[in-house]
Amino acid sequence: MWPRVTELMLAVWLAASPFLLRAPDSSGSEAIQAYVCALIVVIASCLAYWPPTRHSRALTAAVGLWLASRAYVISPHPAPAMMQNEFLVGLLLLMFAVVPNEAESPPRSWRRFVETAPNRTR
Amino acid sequence: MSVKQHALDLDAVSPPFPYNVSAWRQRIPICVLASVGCLTAVYMGLFQWGLINSVWDPVFGQQSEKVLRSETSLAMERWMLVPDAILGAFAYLGDAIYGLSGSTRRWQLRPWMTILFGLDVIPLGVVSAVLVFMQGAVVGYWCFLCIFTAFISLALIYFAYDEVWACVRFLYAIWREGDRKLFWQIFWGFGSGRAAELASETIAQSQLLDTGGEGGAHVAARN
Numbered sequence: 001m002w003p004r005v006t007e008l009m010l011a012v013w014l015a016a017s018p019f020l021l022r023a024p025d026s027s028g029s030e031a032i033q034a035y036v037c038a039l040i041v042v043i044a045s046c047l048a049y050w051p052p053t054r055h056s057r058a059l060t061a062a063v064g065l066w067l068a069s070r071a072y073v074i075s076p077h078p079a080p081a082m083m084q085n086e087f088l089v090g091l092l093l094l095m096f097a098v099v100p101n102e103a104e105s106p107p108r109s110w111r112r113f114v115e116t117a118p119n120r121t122r
Numbered sequence: 123m124s125v126k127q128h129a130l131d132l133d134a135v136s137p138p139f140p141y142n143v144s145a146w147r148q149r150i151p152i153c154v155l156a157s158v159g160c161l162t163a164v165y166m167g168l169f170q171w172g173l174i175n176s177v178w179d180p181v182f183g184q185q186s187e188k189v190l191r192s193e194t195s196l197a198m199e200r201w202m203l204v205p206d207a208i209l210g211a212f213a214y215l216g217d218a219i220y221g222l223s224g225s226t227r228r229w230q231l232r233p234w235m236t237i238l239f240g241l242d243v244i245p246l247g248v249v250s251a252v253l254v255f256m257q258g259a260v261v262g263y264w265c266f267l268c269i270f271t272a273f274i275s276l277a278l279i280y281f282a283y284d285e286v287w288a289c290v291r292f293l294y295a296i297w298r299e300g301d302r303k304l305f306w307q308i309f310w311g312f313g314s315g316r317a318a319e320l321a322s323e324t325i326a327q328s329q330l331l332d333t334g335g336e337g338g339a340h341v342a343a344r345n
Contacts, residue, residue: 003223077200084204088212095216098238103223106132106231110313113321114227115129 003099004045007060010096011041014067014089021081030082037063041093048101057097064093130321132226136288137328143285144228144236149221152243152281156217159274162267163211166190170205179266189257189265210250210271216242217278229289230321232311237293240286247275295324 015038018031040063047056068090075083100107106114136143169177170190179186189195190207198206220239224232254272258264296305299320308317 003219072203075203077203079203087203088208091212092215095212095219099219099223100232104225106225106227107311107313110130110231110311110318113130113313113315113318114225114231115131 001049001101003096003103004048004057004101006096007041007045007057007093010089010092011038011045014038014041014086017085017089018082021085034086037067054101057099057101060093061097064090064095064097066090068094130227130231130318134227134322134325135329136229136285136292137325138291139284139288142226143288144224144226146226148281148285152278153218153221155274155278155281156214156221159271159278160211160214160218162271162274163207163214166265166267167205167207167211170195170199170207177265177267181266182264185263186265186267188263189261189268192257192261192263194257194261213242213246213250214271214274217282221282229285230292230308230324231313233289233293233309234311236285236289240282240289243278243282244286247279251275292321292324296320 014034018034041060044056044059044063047053047059067086071079071083071087071090075087079087105111133142133145135141142148165174166177168174169187177186177190195206202209217239220235220242223239224235229236251272254265254268257268293305293309296308299305304314304316304320307314308320
């Protein structure tokens with residue numbers, strides 16, 4: 001589940017970034033957008049632990065895509081720190097959201113055909 | 123055929139190579155090397171962001187800073203929103219993350235992940251290495267750490283190609299079976315009885331060719 005944990009940490013960073021990067025206004029629309037996206041990612045990565053919603057990383061991927069593409073489209077070039085941060089956090093969320101929950105084991109549908117313990121490392 | 127007969131060994135060899143291309147001892151060195159590339163690129167990115175004032179360069183001295191602050195580099199930053207070194211760091215991080223994802227038989231059980239890893243390492247690695255070696259011609263200066271990361275890219279391609287090649291070869295064998303639905307199921311990592319049969323058959327057949335037919339049945343049973 002390490003990709004979900006990493007996404008959770010990225011969400012914490014995203015929520016803290018309006019303060020750390022001195023966004024023009026930490027209660028402005030740009031900051032609120034960051035808080036909402038961070039909250040969605042936190043919820044999505046926690047939901048991944050519950051079997052019925054184990055595919056919740058799709059939601060994380062959607063948030064990542066939104067953050068990166070929105071920042072790319074609306075940002076002035078050269079971009080201010082807040083925009084660069086949203087762009088990068090979006091790309092990172094997208095990158096981690098591709099990785100399945102139990103990334104080191106074979107996919108579920110393959111497990112009954114595999115003879116060794118799924119988490120065996122060598 | 124029963125499930126037991128096709129129980130797949132997670133440490134099976136991956137033809138045409140006489141070892142398991144997805145074993146951890148194959149993949150961990152790639153991830154370590156990619157992490158070194160990522161950290162080096164982040165260091166150069168910190169300079170481009172203006173967070174540090176100088177860049178270490180034992181060979182070309184001040185030339186590194188001229189490369190990293192060149193017109194080409196600034197134009198790329200305007201176009202890509204973040205400094206080019208940071209995007210490079212992102213690509214190396216991708217190599218490491220996708221190198222870590224998947225079981226020790228992912229070249230058959232999760233081909234999409236292996237192919238994604240291959241796309242990140244091979245085409246992106248070639249492009250970044252070519253860009254770095256062109257900098258001398260375009261910018262007129264050289265940057266030691268840029269060349270260092272380009273060599274990391276090339277080394278990553280060398281270490282990663284075997285897994286990608288085994289995976290592509292396996293996918294091609296499935297494609298030639300003619301069942302497109304089964305092909306896409308296997309590609310996206312959906313296992314089934316028929317998929318398990320094919321997964322062990324492709325290994326057994328390849329070994330049968332290698333050993334001239336001897337011990338083929340034994341190999342099929344083991345894989």
